[in-house]
Amino acid sequence: MRSSTGNVQWGDILIAVLSGGHLYGVHKLKLTGSPSPSPFSERSFITEDKDIRISQTATRMRDFGVAQSGNFSAESLGGKKFTELNTLITAIDEHGARQALSKASAQSSTEASRDLRISIRGKMKFIRNTAVSLEPEIPGISNSFRMPVGNSDEILINSARAFVQAATPLKSHFISREMPENFLEDLTAAIEQLEASVSNHNQHRANRVAATASLKATLSRVMEIRRELDPIVRNKFRDDPATLAAWKSASHLERAPKKSVPAQAHASQP
Numbered sequence: 001m002r003s004s005t006g007n008v009q010w011g012d013i014l015i016a017v018l019s020g021g022h023l024y025g026v027h028k029l030k031l032t033g034s035p036s037p038s039p040f041s042e043r044s045f046i047t048e049d050k051d052i053r054i055s056q057t058a059t060r061m062r063d064f065g066v067a068q069s070g071n072f073s074a075e076s077l078g079g080k081k082f083t084e085l086n087t088l089i090t091a092i093d094e095h096g097a098r099q100a101l102s103k104a105s106a107q108s109s110t111e112a113s114r115d116l117r118i119s120i121r122g123k124m125k126f127i128r129n130t131a132v133s134l135e136p137e138i139p140g141i142s143n144s145f146r147m148p149v150g151n152s153d154e155i156l157i158n159s160a161r162a163f164v165q166a167a168t169p170l171k172s173h174f175i176s177r178e179m180p181e182n183f184l185e186d187l188t189a190a191i192e193q194l195e196a197s198v199s200n201h202n203q204h205r206a207n208r209v210a211a212t213a214s215l216k217a218t219l220s221r222v223m224e225i226r227r228e229l230d231p232i233v234r235n236k237f238r239d240d241p242a243t244l245a246a247w248k249s250a251s252h253l254e255r256a257p258k259k260s261v262p263a264q265a266h267a268s269q270p
Helices: 049-067 077-133 153-176 183-236 241-251 263-268
Strands: 012-019 022-030
Touching (some): 049 183, 049 241, 077 183, 183 241
Antiparallel strands (some): 012 022
């Protein structure tokens, strides 16, 4: 998301959709035409309280700089700091949106992997039960079709592949007992889908970690800009109490809310 003032280019942005504090998805919007005040100024995709407060402070300082742009030329130190601040706000939006998108995608991969695990185990159980029924004809065959123990994806995938390998030369025996003709191909496809889902989940987690690190670094720079701008603005408007008051309000960083003490704790005190 870009600044709602100044010369900016609007294009694709990612909007994280939240409800009741939970992320439900991330949508891509295309913004064209003249920019207008953004309804997403609270940056709902940022979830940590301190990060939200810094982001809000950045927006207020940016708006102060826009309102006082006539007092700071683009070549002045103050003008350059406000320009950098505007760039940082754009970066905050981009990193926060990528963070939310990666989280949503990782959650989606987790759900897909869960369904695939259930599907693979179900297919393996049919093969296992059929193998047990073949014991009188092929003694010891069931030993090659033991169900895996535990929840490790690696163990499940390796065991499922072992089922395919062991059943392949005996495929006609399974089919004669009404197993689908493509039961091995079906299991192999499910294995490959699970492998891809696990890989996607790991990639989305890595993307989220990278986006979070970039977001933290950008927010840290915002705080540095705040410290650098403070003496500049105070000196510039030392004889203008109203503008100074506006700056103090804009650059103020809200303190973290105090945790409420449960009523039961008060009641237990003597």
